[in-house]
Amino acid sequence: MRAALLPMAFDDGVFPAGCPSRTLLDHVTSKWGVLLLIALSEGEQRWSDLRRRAEGISEKMLAQTLKTLERDGLVSRKAQPVIPPRVDYSLTDRGYELSALLVPLAAWAFDHAEEIINGAVPAK
Amino acid sequence: MRAALLPMAFDDGVFPAGCPSRTLLDHVTSKWGVLLLIALSEGEQRWSDLRRRAEGISEKMLAQTLKTLERDGLVSRKAQPVIPPRVDYSLTDRGYELSALLVPLAAWAFDHAEEIINGAVPAK
DNA sequence: CGGGATCCCTGCGGATACTG
DNA sequence: CAGTATCCGCAGGGATCCCG
Numbered sequence: 001m002r003a004a005l006l007p008m009a010f011d012d013g014v015f016p017a018g019c020p021s022r023t024l025l026d027h028v029t030s031k032w033g034v035l036l037l038i039a040l041s042e043g044e045q046r047w048s049d050l051r052r053r054a055e056g057i058s059e060k061m062l063a064q065t066l067k068t069l070e071r072d073g074l075v076s077r078k079a080q081p082v083i084p085p086r087v088d089y090s091l092t093d094r095g096y097e098l099s100a101l102l103v104p105l106a107a108w109a110f111d112h113a114e115e116i117i118n119g120a121v122p123a124k
Numbered sequence: 125m126r127a128a129l130l131p132m133a134f135d136d137g138v139f140p141a142g143c144p145s146r147t148l149l150d151h152v153t154s155k156w157g158v159l160l161l162i163a164l165s166e167g168e169q170r171w172s173d174l175r176r177r178a179e180g181i182s183e184k185m186l187a188q189t190l191k192t193l194e195r196d197g198l199v200s201r202k203a204q205p206v207i208p209p210r211v212d213y214s215l216t217d218r219g220y221e222l223s224a225l226l227v228p229l230a231a232w233a234f235d236h237a238e239e240i241i242n243g244a245v246p247a248k
Numbered sequence: 249c250g251g252g253a254t255c256c257c258t259g260c261g262g263a264t265a266c267t268g
Numbered sequence: 269c270a271g272t273a274t275c276c277g278c279a280g281g282g283a284t285c286c287c288g
Contacts, residue, residue, distance in 0.1 A: 086270085
């Protein structure tokens, strides 16, 4: 029941404070990071599309989060020097790899959300 | 390449602001939530164990995060009325379900952390 | 040992305004 | 349209003390 689920050496993995994996995990599991990565898993999208899909995000956080994800090599940005400007965002290969792990998570959250949040927790 | 990865109706899923799935996802992907859930996936552990494994966590955040996870029915708390007190935390069935999704994520972060964080991003 | 209660501060993130 | 820049509030979270 509590099999060795964890790739061992995990104690030297995500858990030590200040290790790179913590930082990356924080980027990726950030409030808006998850949402944007999932949205982008459906394919290339424009700034305004993302702004609409990640309902409630501010422009500041959208820019900031996309930049972080881009620096992490998860998102690629293609700007076209036209007027009006057009910028497309998409996942890199590595980003797709990651989103494949994120999507089930979001699906799980979606499935269990109501029964869990509305105190109807079956206990045990 | 950009197949229908998402269970559709996802637009009415995680994305709408204020929906329960957002809340649950936030709990579960919170800075310390992820770490605690992963730590607990290795089996029952005591307060002090968890405090040590989630390096850097404050007592306040440990208590607070555990409470949230308990309210969400993901973690179960067993207190023994002895002196000195002994309290054991473990995952519920639903918690195990979730950790099965979280562990690969952490493993992925661990694997890609260094190459990503140290600007050595191979681009494209 | 396993917390609860307080105080306090910083930095996340929202709102607004401006630009190419 | 797709951002950047700036200001600023407030609550997330750390530190400390205490208690059963």
